[in-house]
Amino acid sequence: MGDPTTAAQKDKYVAVIDQEKVTDEVRDIALKYDPLNQAGRDEGFHLTDNGELHIDDEAVIEEHRIVANKIPNDAIEIVRLPAERGELVHQFGDNGFRLYELPGPAEGRVVGLLGPNGVGKSTALGILSGSLKPNLGDSAVDPGWDTIVREFRGTAVQTYLEQLRDGAVRTVYKPQRIDRVHDQYDGTVAELLGERDERGACDELLERLDLSALADRRVDNVSGGELQRVAVAATLVADADTYLIDEPSSYLDVDQRLTVARTIQEYTEDSVALVVDHDLITLDVVADTVHVVYGEPAGFGVVSRPLSTRRGINQFLEGYLRDENVRIREQAIDFLRDSTRYADHRTDTFEFPTLKTSFESFSLRIEPGTLREGAVLGILGRNGLGKTTFAKLLAGILTPDEGELGTDVSVSYKPQYLQPAFEGTVEELFASHLGVHSQPYETDLWQSFDLDSLSERAVSDLSGGELQRVSIALALGRDAQLYLLDEPSAYLDARQRTAFGATLRQFVTRENVYCLVIEHDLLLLDYVSDQTMVFEGDPGTRGIGRSPRPVHHGINRFLQTVGVTFRKDPTTGRPRANKPGSQKDREQKSSDNYYVV
Incomplete structure (x- = not known):
């Protein structure tokens, strides 16, 4: 069979121009080599009255790619856009990002948005929240609400936009970057929820999301996973018509993700809810x-x-939307591949003994283990059991009360929470920390994480996914x-997680180094790990890091501790959470097989 897209479909193209990167050289190349300008036509690249480089969308043709290929610094991109793909809803300035169509809100149903970073999911939420008024593609003109509503006549979106126009919709929004809550509120968790509680649900949600012990703690003193649950609770206590929830799973363990998903379902059952999430397990449930x-x-x-939900996730992974006959990705995201486990002939190891450490109200004991050269040790367990503390012990940031790491090894540590404190560009950040002839410039790391497109961006302006990369x-x-x-994996989309x-x-294999990865995404952890280390205990009070085990044994043991079972989707092979108490859930628990993939 050939490509599913029909030969009759004619592609059209648009130009995306980054005006901040447009130099005199860029202008000269664009004007000189534009095929329309060379043919004596006047609709090609030209300069506006204020000196900006511009071309009307209708004038862009495939041959303009030749121009873009000659342009340095990716100042101009010629993007192939499938024809007849709905209404242009919003455009950010001339030749800026454009969004086509909107998701359809549905009362009493949770609508999920799934897709890569940077394609407009948050923009769609902004429009449906009322914080961003769609311009229907003309940033210079306010089309008026009546015109906007008419563009969506006959759709579920029309009714919603009419209510938004009339002020009949009250919305509440949970942002993606929950770490910024620290800068916006300095009271306690209970005070934050109490101030927002319009449904009398504060105490119930504190208990439901396992936040009761944090009620009197200041918001700026809670961890990322705790802050995520606080942000979800602060959203759900509001009495709103529409709940817009952006990435509720980041920093949460598997048990917490499923609890949050089911809580969102329950607390929005009489309202409209839209949820953006890259974690397929969470989206599958919510x-x-x-x-x-x-x-x-x-x-x-x-x-x-x-x-x-099942068809949407599976077609997204396949890269082909069957009903719309649109190929959205050249290759499928495949969960059937087995990662290459470490070779037995590699004998160099890094060993750690029994380690113990304690704080005011928390104690941690690490059982002895071994990291093998050229292999990845995956760390999993519920939040609050000391996984990050263990990493800091290995990194030398913390010193154990008992036990000693006898072998000195050089360590590179990426912390859990990202703080964009550097004042400068991404390129300057790498140069200051690594030097211009350092490893990223000598290997394919720079290209693998698509950092060329970020090199001139200020670190402080990066999104969560960009900062993670x-x-x-x-x-x-x-x-x-x-x-x-x-x-x-926090803030990375599904494709970026696979690429990572x-x-x-x-x-790790090429450089023959030791690697330890703390991760809540079971799909990613299963793929990258050669062994797993499970953390057990009482969250926030006592943690035990078990000795490394085979990957599936470790994941199965972890799922036993949280009482959740997974089965394999027959189409894609991706793990899906079983509904608690279902026949499949009972069967797998009775056989102690919590992870069937």
Whole structure:
């Protein structure tokens, strides 16, 4: 069979121009080599009255790619856009990012949005929240709400936009970057929720999301996983018509992700809810329907028609939306591949003895273990059991009360929480920490994490996913023997997680280094790990790090501790959480087989 896209479909193209990168050289090349200008036509690249480089979307043709290929610094990109893909909803300035179509809100149903970073999911939430008024593609004109509503006549979106126009919709929004809550509120958790509680649900949600012990703690003193649950609770206590929830799973363990997903379902059952999440397990549980959002990151995004959750996730992974006959990705994201486990002939090891440490109200004991050269040790367990503390002990940031790490190894550590404190560009960050002739410039790490597109961006302006990519590349770029990566998948989309997993395995094998990865994404952890180390105990009070075990044995033991079972999706092979108490759940628990993949 050939490509599913029909030959009759004619592609069209748009130009995305980064005006900040447009130099005199860029202008000269664009004007000189534009095929329309060379043919004596006047609709090609030209300068506006204020000196900006511009071309009308209708004038862009495939041959303009030749111009873009001659342009340095990716100042101009020619993006192929499938024809007839719905209504242009919003555009950010001339030749800026454009969003086509909107997800359809549905009362009493949770609508999921799934797609790569940078294709407009948060933009769609902004429009549906009322904080961003769509301009229908003309940033210079306010089309008016009546015109906007008419563009969506006959759709579920029309009714919602009418209510938004009339002020009849009250919305509440949970942002993606929950770490910024620290800067916005300085009271306690109970005070934050109490101030927002319009449903009398504060105490119930504190208990439901396992936050009761944190009620009197100041918000700026709670961890990332705790802060994520606080942010979800602060959203759900509001009495709103529409709940917009952006990435609720980041920093949460598997048990907490499923609890949050089911809590969102329950507390929005009489309202409209839209949830963006890259964790497929969370989205599978929380969403009743799914819109796939695809396109060219930072160029354009298209919102698909609604699909059932299972079909939407599977078609996203396949890279082909069957009902719309659109190929959104050249290759499928495949969960059937087995990672390459470490070779037996590698004998160099890094051993750690029994380690003990304690704080005011928490104690941690680490059982002895071994890290093998050229292999990855995956760390998993519930939050609050000391996984990050263990990494800090290995990194020398903390000193154990008992036990001693006898072998000195150089360590590169990527922390759990990302702080964009550096004042300068991404390129300057790498140069200051690694030097211009350092490892990232001598290997493919820079390309693997697509940092060329970020090199001139200020670190403080990066999104969560962009900052994560920079942090991972920076950690792997350091010359070290032991690499410690704490929750590297946070804010990365599904494609970026797959690419990261492949890059990490190649890097660790090629460089013959030791690597430890703390991760809550079971799909990623299963793929990258050669062994697993499970943390057990009483969260926030007592943690035990068990000795390393085979991968599936470790994941199965962890799932036993949280009482969750997974089965394999027959189409894609991805793990799916069983519904608690279902026949499949009971069967797997009775056979102590919690992870059937």
